[in-house]
Amino acid sequence: MIRLPNFPLPEPTQSRLVGYQHEIDSLPDYATRVERAKARFSSLNKKGDPTFDSVKATLSSMCAGVQRCAYCEDSLADEVEHIRPKSLYPDLVFVWMNYLYACGPCNGPKSNRFAVFAQDTGVFTDVERRRGAPVLPPVAGQPVLLDPRVDDPTAFMSLDLQDTFWFIPSAKLGTVEKRRATYTIDLLGLNRREALPRERRAAYRDYRAHLVQYIHERQQGQPPDHLSRLEQGIRTRQHPTVWREMKRQHQLIPDLKRLFEAAPEALGW
Structure with a gap:
C-alpha cells in the first residue's frame, strides 16, 4: 500500500x-x-x-x-x-x-x-x-x-x-x-493471502530486471526518449510499494546498492 x-x-x-x-x-x-x-x-x-x-x-x-x-x-x-x-x-x-x-x-x-x-x-x-x-x-x-x-x-x-x-x-x-x-x-489479509507475498517477490524480480535493462541500454548509448520509456515502464508497474521499498532499502541489500549506484537517477522515480 x-x-x-x-x-x-x-x-x-x-x-x-x-x-x-x-x-x-x-x-x-x-x-x-x-x-x-x-x-x-x-x-x-x-x-x-x-x-x-x-x-x-x-x-x-x-x-x-x-x-x-x-x-x-x-x-x-x-x-x-x-x-x-x-x-x-x-x-x-x-x-x-x-x-x-x-x-x-x-x-x-x-x-x-x-x-x-x-x-x-x-x-x-x-x-x-x-x-x-x-x-x-x-x-x-x-x-x-x-x-x-x-x-x-x-x-x-x-x-x-x-x-x-x-x-x-x-x-x-x-x-x-x-x-x-x-x-x-x-x-x-495482506500477508495472509498466500498469492500476495508470492506476487510481491515476482514484482521485485521484475523491477530489478527492468532496472538492469535500463542501465545496460543507457550504457549502450540509447537515445533519451527510449530511456524515458523504460523509466515510465518502471513508474507505472503494479506493486509500486515494492519499488518504493527497493529504493528505501537499497543501502541494506548489496545487489540493489550496486544497481542504484549505477543509476542514481532511479532513486527519484
Whole structure:
C-alpha cells in the first residue's frame, strides 16, 4: 500500500454526489439514513450511470499499473470501495474522499468491519455492526484502518524484501502507529493471502530486471526518449510499494546498492 494521488472529480460529477449526499443527510433518523444510503448507492453504482462512470474513471486514473487495487496492488480494481463503510457512516456514502478502487478479495472480507480509537478515551473500539444488532451510530473516534487517500502507509510499515515479502509494522509495540499498521495488514489479509507475498517477490524480480535493462541500454548509448520509456515502464508497474521499498532499502541489500549506484537517477522515480 502507498498513498494514492488525489485527483479532483469533474465538477458536474462532484455536484451530483453532493446532491445525492444531501438527500441522505436530510432524512430524519440514523437507521433510515443507513437503509436509504445502501439502497441509493446500489441503484446508482452501475455501468452507464454518468456519475459513477465518471467516479470510476477518476479512481482508475489514481490506481497503480493497469487499474490495480489500492489495497493489495495486485488484483484488478473493479469495485468502488467505501473506506468508512456505508452501513456505518451514511453521512459519507457519496463523499468523494471516502472512495477508492478495490478488488473483490480485499473489499469483500473488509465489508463493514471497521474500528476507531474512541474519541473520549483513545481506546481501540471495534464498531462493526453484527447481524441483528440495533442500527445505532458507531462510537466516534479516529479510524484505525490506514486510509491511502490520507495516510502514507509506508510511514507505518515496511516490506521484507529479503525473505518473506510480508508487510511489517515499523513502529514500536504499544504505539498507535503499530496498532494501525497491524490492524490494516490483518483486516485486508495482506500477508495472509498466500498469492500476495508470492506476487510481491515476482514484482521485485521484475523491477530489478527492468532496472538492469535500463542501465545496460543507457550504457549502450540509447537515445533519451527510449530511456524515458523504460523509466515510465518502471513508474507505472503494479506493486509500486515494492519499488518504493527497493529504493528505501537499497543501502541494506548489496545487489540493489550496486544497481542504484549505477543509476542514481532511479532513486527519484
